[in-house]
Amino acid sequence: MNDSLVLGLGGTVDYEIVWDSAVLEGLVREYDIRAAELSTAVAVSTERDLVVTLLAFVRDGVGGERFVVSSEIVETFAARFTRAITLGGTCVRAAIAMRALGVVCTLHLVSIDDHVRRLLPEGCAYMCSAEQDTTDPHLIVQFAEGVRVQAGDIDLRSPHPNRIIYANDPPNRELVISDELGPALRRASVFMVAGFNVIQDEEVLEDRLARIRTDIAELPAGALVFYEDSGFHVPGLNLRVRDRLVDVIDVFSMNEDELQAYVERPVDLLDADDVLRALDELAAIVPASTTVVHTKYWSLARGVRADEVRAGLVGGITMASTRYVVGDGFTADDYARVATLPVHPGGARVAETLESAGPRGGAVPALVCVPALVLDVDLPTTVGLGDTFVGGFIAALARGGLA
Known part of the structure; x- marks a missing residue:
């Protein structure tokens, strides 16, 4: 068991159906x-x-x-339809991805049933705030x-x-925080936070954010807090999360959809100048210490810890790409094979331009950008890619000794 990596805040039971036009x-x-x-x-x-x-x-x-x-x-x-029962939620899918490389963690859950007990990755511990079994x-x-x-x-x-x-998932909408979380964080080197996007009640959100701030304060000095943004069910509540947590988050991560939602415009992901403008606009809206943006063409980190997390970007891209190509049940060998695929030429051009855009330090924040891979597959897996990126990011940092 690895109690130095704590991932939360909630998992799900997923019914993945097989497409059938008929x-x-x-x-x-x-x-x-x-x-x-x-x-x-x-x-x-x-x-x-x-x-x-x-x-x-x-x-x-x-x-x-x-x-x-x-x-x-x-x-x-x-x-x-023909269906498979799997586990979802950012923290759980990230943990499943990490386990493929032999990296285990402790999970915070808000619901539990026999599907969850059966399918959680081997070697991962968990705490759960639920008082009884439910399936939603x-x-x-x-x-x-x-x-x-x-x-x-x-x-x-x-x-x-x-x-x-x-x-329709009441436990995740309520997102009750376990009393075990704070004590667990006293031994943690990484705390990954996700799941606030499902909450629909403003008072509930405010209470959970206050509680998480208290629990984050239990982390030892030097621990990394990684927040993964998501599409919020109630527009505008993402800004509440920003306001309450941005000062205690080390890495504020999002995908291309969330980037464009924040800047309220389309962003040409293959135009380095447009991407840089969007990053400047984002920095004015989300003044995070370090921002990570992961997209289909590249992933980048900008800010105080950007240089430190380059390996995390590579790991995230490789892990998400492996899931896209192989689907559920991928192995360390699959990960190693996908890592040898050629980089996306458009993504490589953007990465090179962004990294050479200006001097490091001073008023210009450090920026690291890694191109995505060329993925050519007839039946890609499109669910859980952001979650899997998170798992690859954290696993790479853990294996490299940073986390």
Whole structure:
């Protein structure tokens, strides 16, 4: 067991369905769904609503996360497909990725059941704030580029591979913090925080943020606090998290979608000048000590600890790429093989330009950028890539002795 790496704050039970256009086409006919109805903005109160939103996501080739009014909707829809039961949540998927390299950790969970006990990675300890077993599954729908749904007046093909998540998860919305967390952090060298994005009540969020600040104060000197941002179910609450925690976070990490949400504009990820402008805009909004941004073309760190975490960026890219190519159950050998793939040429150009953009130190923060890899696979795994990046990042730091 490794009690020096503590990852929180909540995990999930996931139903990962196998894509089947015929099932969806049958539902289009059963519910008499029309092309004009397709929208990602529809509130998901019924299975019909779920299908309407899902097809809109597929049509546009984009991913997302949607709230459903009850877990029964998820159960009903998932039962129509071949499915696998897996574990999700940033901390748990990160731990699973780390375990592939022999790195174990301690997890903080807010829900527990027999699926969780059976599937948690071997050697990882856990604490849990739940007082009883519950199961509130997250529906994970992955689709490949070019999948087609044709029924009634609907005829669509997905322009890009992606994934959608549907869930109603009260334990993660409440995100109760275990009394065991503070004492555990007294021995930790890394504390990874994620999960505030699911909270919908402002008072609950304020209480949990105050509690986490208290627990973070238990960390020994020199410990690293890593925060992974996510799409918030209630817009604007991400700024509450920023305001309460930015001064105690060492690494404030996000993906390209969250970057663009903060700066409120599209960012051309292959244009180094546009990326640098976006980073300057982001720094004015999120004044973090060190910011990490991970994207499909490159990953970067900017700030006080940027030079220290280059190995983390490489590890994160390699780990997420391995999951994208291999899927669940990848091994250390898979990781080593993927690490030898060629770098993305566009990402390499951006990385070179950004790293040579100016002097280090003084008013110009240090910036380290690592290109992503060229990944050519017919059936990629698109779920959990950000979580897996986090696992690769922390594992690389732990193996290198920084964490």
